[in-house]
Amino acid sequence: xxxxxxxxxxxxxVGQVELDPNIFEQPVKKAVIHSLVKWQLASRRxxxxxxxxxxxxxxxxKKPFKQKGTGSARQGSSRSPLNVGGGVVFPPTPRDYxxxxxxxxxxxxxxxxxxxxxxxxxxxxxxDMKSADGKTKELVGYLKNIGxxxxxxxxxxxxxxxxxxxxxxxxxxxxxxxGLNVYDLLKYNAAIISKDSxxxxxxxxxxxxxxxx
Numbered sequence: 001x002x003x004x005x006x007x008x009x010x011x012x013x014v015g016q017v018e019l020d021p022n023i024f025e026q027p028v029k030k031a032v033i034h035s036l037v038k039w040q041l042a043s044r045r046x047x048x049x050x051x052x053x054x055x056x057x058x059x060x061x062k063k064p065f066k067q068k069g070t071g072s073a074r075q076g077s078s079r080s081p082l083n084v085g086g087g088v089v090f091p092p093t094p095r096d097y098x099x100x101x102x103x104x105x106x107x108x109x110x111x112x113x114x115x116x117x118x119x120x121x122x123x124x125x126x127x128d129m130k131s132a133d134g135k136t137k138e139l140v141g142y143l144k145n146i147g148x149x150x151x152x153x154x155x156x157x158x159x160x161x162x163x164x165x166x167x168x169x170x171x172x173x174x175x176x177x178x179g180l181n182v183y184d185l186l187k188y189n190a191a192i193i194s195k196d197s198x199x200x201x202x203x204x205x206x207x208x209x210x211x212x213x
Contacts, residue, residue, distance in 0.1 A: 002118075006125045006195055009142040014127045017195060023205045024118040026111045033182060035101065036109040040183040043098040051091035054079050060086075106182075107206035113185045114205070122148070122190040129153060129194035134161035136168050143172065148190040154180060156196030177201050 002025065006015040019025075060079030067074050075082075081089045117123050124146060131139055139162075143151070153166065153174040166174040173184050177200030185191060193201070 004123075004125050006127050007146075008127045009145065011145055011147075017125055017198070019118070019125075019198075020202060023111050023202060024114055024123070026115040028112045028116045028119075029108060030112075032105060032109045033112055033186070036106065036182045037186065039099065039101050040181060045097040047095045047097050049092040050094055051088045053089075053091050054081060054087035057085070057087045104206065107204070109182045110180065110185075110201075110205050113182050114191070114201070117185065117189075117191055124148070124151075124190075124192045125198075126192055126194050129155045129162060129192070129196075130159060131161040131165040134164040136165050139165040140169070143169075143192075146192060148192065150188045151190040151192050152180075152184050152188045153192050154197050154201070155194045156200055177204055180204050 002019050002021065003016050004019055005013045006017055008014050054077075057079040060077040064075045064078050064083075065072070078086065080086045114123070150171040153162070153172060155162065155174070155176055158174075158176045162174055166172055171188070173188060177197050180201065
């Protein structure tokens with residue numbers, strides 16, 4: 001197990017912790033990560049796109065012009081896709097883009113991304129992730145002191161003051177271990193993890209490799 005320093009908001013060492021190699025020292029499986037990112041983005045799509053087909057366009061009850069003698073191709077309705085203002089052939093309709101993927105695949109993806117960040121030196125273990133007054137200005141000073149311009153803040157349980165302090169920060173995301181996901185870890189490219197969240201992260205990442213059948 002790798003020993004990592006635990007720091008406070010002033011970046012002072014206050015202790016050490018051993019990180020589980022089954023979570024933070026695993027092979028980075030790019031194909032799994034790619035599949036998970038596609039799954040997350042597909043699940044976020046609203047799928048509200050819509051265009052009208054021939055039967056949904058208003059009007060068109062009367063034949064536009066007589067059948068013969070005009071020199072034009074015969075037309076039975078102005079709602080035809082051939083006409084301006086007519087319906088669309090095979091139009092997009094509202095649909096759900098989400099789909100399911102295996103739970104073990106999600107666990108492998110989390111282990112891969114956490115291992116990638118740890119191997120790149122972009123994981124910090126924080127002693128206590130708290131905000132004294134819930135002010136954004138105070139938290140910005142703390143984060144600048146830590147050194148990451150973008151990061152995911154992961155706590156054991158969501159704190160109301162921390163949620164309020166991070167709400168307006170576009171370069172930082174804060175949530176408990178329940179919200180831990182591959183896409184955000186890649187997007188923000190670093191993780192500041194509270195000491196209290198390590199057990200929750202272990203549960204999200206699944207059983208130890210040696211415990212599997």
